[in-house]
Amino acid sequence: MTKSLYAIGGGQMVEAIIRAALKNQAISADTTKVVDISPERVRYLKDTYHVTADTEFQTEALVNADIILLGVRPQDKWAELARQIGASGQKKPLISIIAGVTIKQLQDALEAADYPIVRIIPNTLTDTGFGVTGAALNATANQEDADEFLKSFGKVDYIPEEQIDIYTGYAVCGPNYIYNFYLALTNAGVLGGLSRAQANQIALENLQGAAKMLEITGKHPYELLDINNSAGGVGITAQHELDASDFAAGVQNAVLAAIKRTTELGKGE
Numbered sequence: 001m002t003k004s005l006y007a008i009g010g011g012q013m014v015e016a017i018i019r020a021a022l023k024n025q026a027i028s029a030d031t032t033k034v035v036d037i038s039p040e041r042v043r044y045l046k047d048t049y050h051v052t053a054d055t056e057f058q059t060e061a062l063v064n065a066d067i068i069l070l071g072v073r074p075q076d077k078w079a080e081l082a083r084q085i086g087a088s089g090q091k092k093p094l095i096s097i098i099a100g101v102t103i104k105q106l107q108d109a110l111e112a113a114d115y116p117i118v119r120i121i122p123n124t125l126t127d128t129g130f131g132v133t134g135a136a137l138n139a140t141a142n143q144e145d146a147d148e149f150l151k152s153f154g155k156v157d158y159i160p161e162e163q164i165d166i167y168t169g170y171a172v173c174g175p176n177y178i179y180n181f182y183l184a185l186t187n188a189g190v191l192g193g194l195s196r197a198q199a200n201q202i203a204l205e206n207l208q209g210a211a212k213m214l215e216i217t218g219k220h221p222y223e224l225l226d227i228n229n230s231a232g233g234v235g236i237t238a239q240h241e242l243d244a245s246d247f248a249a250g251v252q253n254a255v256l257a258a259i260k261r262t263t264e265l266g267k268g269e
């Protein structure tokens with residue numbers, strides 16, 4: 001069933017969520033309201049998605065909303081916004097996408113006992129049907145209240161809150177690692193003598209094909225590499241160079257740094 005939505009903060013991530021949720025009819029434009037402090041952003045969201053948008057937070061908007069989406073940044077005045085939501089007396093499920101900010105911090109800021117909170121961590125792949133949103137609920141929140149909305153912009157994994165920071169650094173930033181790999185690989189193709197267009201097309205095919213192979217065979221990557229790497233051949237020669245490089249450590253250190261940064265942001269550092 002279509003939900004009416006009040007989104008607070010209309011930045012990149014909220015836009016990606018709204019776009020997919022509208023397309024998949026989990027929400028409709030006439031019952032979606034967004035508040036963002038930037039007038040340009042408000043104009044853009046109105047013009048592009050035909051939703052109602054405003055620069056001022058309005059307590060009255062909470063009355064008509066089934067779901068509240070808190071989408072400002074960790075460094076924005078989220079606690080003040082939460083206090084206003086709590087003070088409204090409405091107990092509409094609050095879905096927070098703020099990286100690093102815990103359910104406990106939200107609960108404290110709301111200053112309202114038994115407020116239903118769903119803390120999620122989505123990524124920007126919402127238009128693709130791919131991407132997994134990690135979702136942690138407090139004891140008062142009902143999964144059914146948020147489930148359809150959450151599934152309209154990706155797959156959903158209900159997880160304990162302790163896993164959210166790991167999820168953020170690994171899953172949410174996931175596309176970043178892939179974009180970087182794609183860039184490194186396509187540059188290698190160009191360096192080897194292919195045109196940019198050829199290099200891009202081949203890398204995209206291989207990325208999608210390799211992902212499909214992992215999915216449909218269920219094989220460990222070592223098994224698939226064994227098929228590709230014949231004795232004394234080209235594949236194993238490339239493998240040797242990769243093994244001797246910082247490739248794996250670079251990716252792993254990036255993920256660990258992203259997880260650490262998530263935790264720091266939550267502490268306001």
Ligand SMILES: NC(=O)c1ccc[n+]([C@@H]2O[C@H](COP(=O)([O-])OP(=O)(O)OC[C@H]3O[C@@H](n4cnc5c(N)ncnc54)[C@H](OP(=O)(O)O)[C@@H]3O)[C@@H](O)[C@H]2O)c1
Pocket residue numbers: 008009010011012013014035036037038041057071072073074076077081097098099100121122123124172
């Ligand atoms: N981008 C991602 O991939 C991603 C993934 C998962 C979670 N998140 C989370 O999503 C949240 C938003 O990230 P984002 O990348 O979408 O950032 P963003 O594009 O900067 O969006 C934040 C928006 O909120 C506005 N804003 C700030 N204070 C406000 C207030 N008091 N009332 C209303 N609007 C306010 C900002 O306006 P101004 O720019 O004018 O200040 C901006 O338009 C963050 O908490 C982040 O942790 C992001």
